[in-house]
Amino acid sequence: MLGGGISGLASAWHLSRAGHRVVLFEASSELGGLASAFDHDGLAVERFYHCLMPTDDALLALLRDVGIEREVIWRQVAMGFMVGGRVFPMNTALDLLRFEPLPFLDRLRMGLMALRARAQGPKPELDEITVVEWIRQTAGERLYRRLWKPLLEAKLGDSHAGIPALWLASRIHREKSSQKEVKGFVPGGYRAIAAAIERGLRSMGAVIRLRTEVKRIELSGEKVDVTFQDGACEAFDRAVVTTPLVTLHQMAPTLPLGAVRDVQLDYQGVVNGVILTKRPLSRFYWMPIVESGAVCQGVVEMTNLVPAARSNGVYVNYFVNYTHRSSELYSRSDGELLDLYEADMRRLFPHAAGGVVGRYLFRTPFVEPIWTLRYGRQRPPVNPIPGRVYLACTAQVYPKINAWNSCCEVAAEMAETFAREISATRPVAVAGRA
Ligand SMILES: Cc1cc2nc3c(=O)[nH]c(=O)nc-3n(C[C@H](O)[C@H](O)[C@H](O)COP(=O)(O)OP(=O)(O)OC[C@H]3O[C@@H](n4cnc5c(N)ncnc54)[C@H](O)[C@@H]3O)c2cc1C
Numbered sequence: 100m101l102g103g104g105i106s107g108l109a110s111a112w113h114l115s116r117a118g119h120r121v122v123l124f125e126a127s128s129e130l131g132g133l134a135s136a137f138d139h140d141g142l143a144v145e146r147f148y149h150c151l152m153p154t155d156d157a158l159l160a161l162l163r164d165v166g167i168e169r170e171v172i173w174r175q176v177a178m179g180f181m182v183g184g185r186v187f188p189m190n191t192a193l194d195l196l197r198f199e200p201l202p203f204l205d206r207l208r209m210g211l212m213a214l215r216a217r218a219q220g221p222k223p224e225l226d227e228i229t230v231v232e233w234i235r236q237t238a239g240e241r242l243y244r245r246l247w248k249p250l251l252e253a254k255l256g257d258s259h260a261g262i263p264a265l266w267l268a269s270r271i272h273r274e275k276s277s278q279k280e281v282k283g284f285v286p287g288g289y290r291a292i293a294a295a296i297e298r299g300l301r302s303m304g305a306v307i308r309l310r311t312e313v314k315r316i317e318l319s320g321e322k323v324d325v326t327f328q329d330g331a332c333e334a335f336d337r338a339v340v341t342t343p344l345v346t347l348h349q350m351a352p353t354l355p356l357g358a359v360r361d362v363q364l365d366y367q368g369v370v371n372g373v374i375l376t377k378r379p380l381s382r383f384y385w386m387p388i389v390e391s392g393a394v395c396q397g398v399v400e401m402t403n404l405v406p407a408a409r410s411n412g413v414y415v416n417y418f419v420n421y422t423h424r425s426s427e428l429y430s431r432s433d434g435e436l437l438d439l440y441e442a443d444m445r446r447l448f449p450h451a452a453g454g455v456v457g458r459y460l461f462r463t464p465f466v467e468p469i470w471t472l473r474y475g476r477q478r479p480p481v482n483p484i485p486g487r488v489y490l491a492c493t494a495q496v497y498p499k500i501n502a503w504n505s506c507c508e509v510a511a512e513m514a515e516t517f518a519r520e521i522s523a524t525r526p527v528a529v530a531g532r533a
Contacts, residue, residue: 104132113514151283179383233264253396372440377454
């Protein structure tokens with residue numbers, strides 16, 4: 100098993116439970132991947148904000164299996180929207196009707212679009228048109244420019260224009276399919292979730308090797324050879340790759356991956372400053388920020404989900420930019436970026452400015468797959484080399500959004516296919532008389 104993020108953990112879980120002997124290799128010193136944490140004065144804080152949704156069925160089933168589903172705490176949270184330095188709540192139909200930055204007609208159009216998208220769900224034909232065409236058709240040019248463009252740019256940068264509409268329809272469906280905006284967390288954070296899965300894996304005999312980066316995967320006779328950063332090589336019956344697709348391409352230049360080799364999926368990266376304060380910024384969990392002269396595209400105030408009493412009285416705020424690894428912003432130094440984010444905070448939330456107790460900067464290049472039109476037809480299979488090499492990664496979550504739950508669904512699909520193919524290739528003893 101290559102990779103110790105949720106895709107690797109969930110895949111390892113299913114395969115171990117089916118009786119396979121699993122060895123999991125993780126390049127870093129901690130499990131959890133993008134949801135892993137850093138320590139601030141004894142407090143574990145996720146490097147990138149994460150929360151659970153009530154619709155996360157596959158993830159919640161995994162939490163049940165490892166005995167921590169009951170620990171999930173669900174809370175109603177609010178979303179705000181900052182335009183021109185003013186904050187507008189954006190949670191109910193009434194909030195939308197009162198949203199002054201849009202002309203009244205556009206507010207109605209927006210409500211209608213959301214209602215229609217929710218009623219229709221993610222229809223497969225939306226894979227054929229871009230998100231921009233879809234919004235223009237259903238809500239009009241002005242609504243696209245004024246509201247959707249900045250929101251989409253905040254997640255996907257310039258690449259948003261070519262994304263299939265199916266992605267947005269799926270997102271609207273996930274975010275709003277519960278009546279109230281409710282999100283969940285586990286005490287101890289995602290580190291506690293990863294630790295619970297790790298305990299479960301070890302109890303089933305799985306071996307976990309941290310700080311072990313896989314450099315190469317090759318077929319060798321009946322075996323799959325895995326080579327590590329120190330040059331050592333080990334042979335396995337099968338390999339399951341759960342890293343982003345680009346990493347598979349780098350690690351496996353000689354593997355006969357067929358059509359998977361042609362899927363040149365690019366990824367949007369993320370830069371985020373975690374600014375810990377003594378005072379809250381606002382009452383909103385998530386707030387996109389547009390036309391306000393800020394560097395960040397949005398702020399997530401985790402303390403509006405996880406109360407400050409659970410984080411030693413510290414308020415945990417994420418100042419976020421989704422940006423490509425080739426962008427000028429991505430290349431700036433940690434210190435420069437933190438200064439920019441802190442300046443955003445001082446200007447937009449001056450009441451909290453004096454109380455900064457910690458600043459941390461994290462960036463990562465391969466986060467949001469930049470889907471292209473008709474990706475549904477290119478989506479890599481979970482068994483690129485049946486019986487030998489399997490794949491469960493974010494390149495396969497489409498059209499679902501990139502989230503822990505979607506990764507758990509892909510892992511379950513991979514494990515089912517794995518079980519079918521492995522039992523099909525095992526010699527079967529047939530008893531009977533000729
Ligand atoms: C800012 C941000 C906010 C998010 N918010 C949410 C949220 O609220 N809810 C939600 O459900 N999801 C959220 N997500 C998405 C979520 O993080 C991803 O869907 C999920 O983490 C993907 O898991 P993964 O295991 O596929 O990949 P990763 O988490 O990237 O894990 C891959 C692992 O493979 C390891 N690895 C890579 N190369 C090698 C190698 N050569 N050898 C060995 N190991 C290797 C890496 O070190 C890493 O641990 C968010 C993501 C970001 C960035």
